[in-house]
Amino acid sequence: MIAFILWREFRLSIAEINNFFSNSKLIFADREIAFFEWISVDEITSNFYKLGWNIKVIEILEELQEEKNFPVESEKIISEKIDFETGKFCYAFAQYGMNSNIFSSGIKVKKELKKANFKNARFVNKDSNNVNAAVFKKEKLRSLTWIELNFIKAEDRLFLGKTIAYQDVDSYSARDFWKSRDMWIGMLPPKLAQMMINIALTPTLSQREREKNISIYDPFCGLGTILIEALNSGYSNVYGSDLNEKMVEATSKNISFYLKQTTKAEVFKQDSSQIEKVDFLKWTRNISIISEWYLGSIMTKWHVTEEKIDLERDTLYKIYKWFFSWLKKIHFKWDIVICFPFWELKWKYIYFEEVYRLLRDLGFETKKLLPDNLEFKETRSWSLLYHRPGQQVWREIFKLKLG
Numbered sequence: 424m425i426a427f428i429l430w431r432e433f434r435l436s437i438a439e440i441n442n443f444f445s446n447s448k449l450i451f452a453d454r455e456i457a458f459f460e461w462i463s464v465d466e467i468t469s470n471f472y473k474l475g476w477n478i479k480v481i482e483i484l485e486e487l488q489e490e491k492n493f494p495v496e497s498e499k500i501i502s503e504k505i506d507f508e509t510g511k512f513c514y515a516f517a518q519y520g521m522n523s524n525i526f527s528s529g530i531k532v533k534k535e536l537k538k539a540n541f542k543n544a545r546f547v548n549k550d551s552n553n554v555n556a557a558v559f560k561k562e563k564l565r566s567l568t569w570i571e572l573n574f575i576k577a578e579d580r581l582f583l584g585k586t587i588a589y590q591d592v593d594s595y596s597a598r599d600f601w602k603s604r605d606m607w608i609g610m611l612p613p614k615l616a617q618m619m620i621n622i623a624l625t626p627t628l629s630q631r632e633r634e635k636n637i638s639i640y641d642p643f644c645g646l647g648t649i650l651i652e653a654l655n656s657g658y659s660n661v662y663g664s665d666l667n668e669k670m671v672e673a674t675s676k677n678i679s680f681y682l683k684q685t686t687k688a689e690v691f692k693q694d695s696s697q698i699e700k701v702d703f704l705k706w707t708r709n710i711s712i713i714s715e716w717y718l719g720s721i722m723t724k725w726h727v728t729e730e731k732i733d734l735e736r737d738t739l740y741k742i743y744k745w746f747f748s749w750l751k752k753i754h755f756k757w758d759i760v761i762c763f764p765f766w767e768l769k770w771k772y773i774y775f776e777e778v779y780r781l782l783r784d785l786g787f788e789t790k791k792l793l794p795d796n797l798e799f800k801e802t803r804s805w806s807l808l809y810h811r812p813g814q815q816v817w818r819e820i821f822k823l824k825l826g
């Protein structure tokens with residue numbers, strides 16, 4: 424069994440894992456952790472960098488009867504891993520769903536290891552807190568011989584597992600670094616872009632086939648976040664367009680860095696309300712539209728009003744209507760993963776109801792994103808929500824397909 428530590432947007436994390444490992448089965452989930460079966464350690468470690476939301480993955484080693492067994496069991500596992508030549512080793516503890524004194528357990532383990540002549544084992548935790556990605560980086564744990572053991576309480580059961588993958592915070596900043604920062608647009612967080620790509624994939628194809636055969640088109644590419652994440656995950660054909668010439672230039676500049684011999688990217692200027700001019704949509708097979716839709720002008724809480732939101736909705740609706748009517752006309756049958764805006768105004772949520780109606784009338788079906796056996800649900804239209812604290816315009820993520 425594999426446990427995924429989830430991010431703040433836990434529903435999105437679960438949707439991504441569920442779709443990416445399409446043969447897996449969800450066993451249990453709360454807001455912090457999700458247990459899945461039928462995913463191998465190899466599958467995780469070779470694909471971890473492509474996953475957006477999850478921050479750490481744990482392989483469950485055993486179920487324990489009592490908390491007091493933690494030090495004894497941990498010592499057994501750790502001493503098996505120690506390098507016998509040098510005796511050098513680092514170990515860390517973490518806990519989820521419980522509030523045990525892992526620090527004192529860690530010290531006990533150290534004493535036992537000393538007795539067994541492993542003098543160089545170092546316990547990394549400084550107190551009873553879990554080691555986080557920043558400490559992981561600071562202590563250079565990635566480059567050392569180390570093990571992290573996790574104590575997890577879920578549904579009154581106790582589990583002991585070892586960490587098999589840890590988010591590499593530097594890889595995101597390295598990708599962001601190349602984007603032009605001087606442009607005033609709401610950029611999509613790279614993690615969310617990755618997650619949308621993983622939600623869009625066709626689960627029936629193998630990972631290899633998906634990467635070889637699938638094309639991705641973002642008709643509102645902005646600075647190219649979705650295209651960059653797609654190239655970084657190994658997709659070979661990416662297309663992007665934007666109304667604004669400057670965005671087209673910025674995207675081209677940003678993605679040139681990620682282009683490999685086996686990948687292809689085309690970026691062009693195009694108003695999406697005239698989508699009928701994008702010819703390749705008619706004849707390209709397996710082309711997924713993955714896009715953060717134009718969310719309207721940026722509104723801060725100081726100048727947002729219901730009238731301004733209504734005006735935005737009118738403008739945006741016209742583009743949506745044209746765009747989706749065209750897709751219907753050409754019988755576009757591939758997956759579409761898209762963020763629509765919705766607004767928060769003094770604790771009131773204003774949803775883009777007329778777009779739901781439009782999509783329904785045109786025959787687009789919303790795909791379910793979460794597994795059936797999960798207690799917390801999507802919204803009533805099966806979308807998932809994303810927002811950053813303090814933002815007025817939120818994002819509602821849909822997976823659509825023409826029925």
Ligand SMILES: C[S@@+](CC[C@H](N)C(=O)[O-])C[C@H]1O[C@@H](n2cnc3c(N)ncnc32)[C@H](O)[C@@H]1O
Nearest residue numbers: 610611643645646647648666667694695715717
């Ligand atoms: C929210 S931004 C997309 C940001 C992008 N996801 C990123 O992370 O960089 C929306 C983009 O839509 C573009 N846009 C607005 N109206 C458009 C239209 N009618 N057709 C095509 N692009 C449009 C804007 O120029 C802007 O770059």
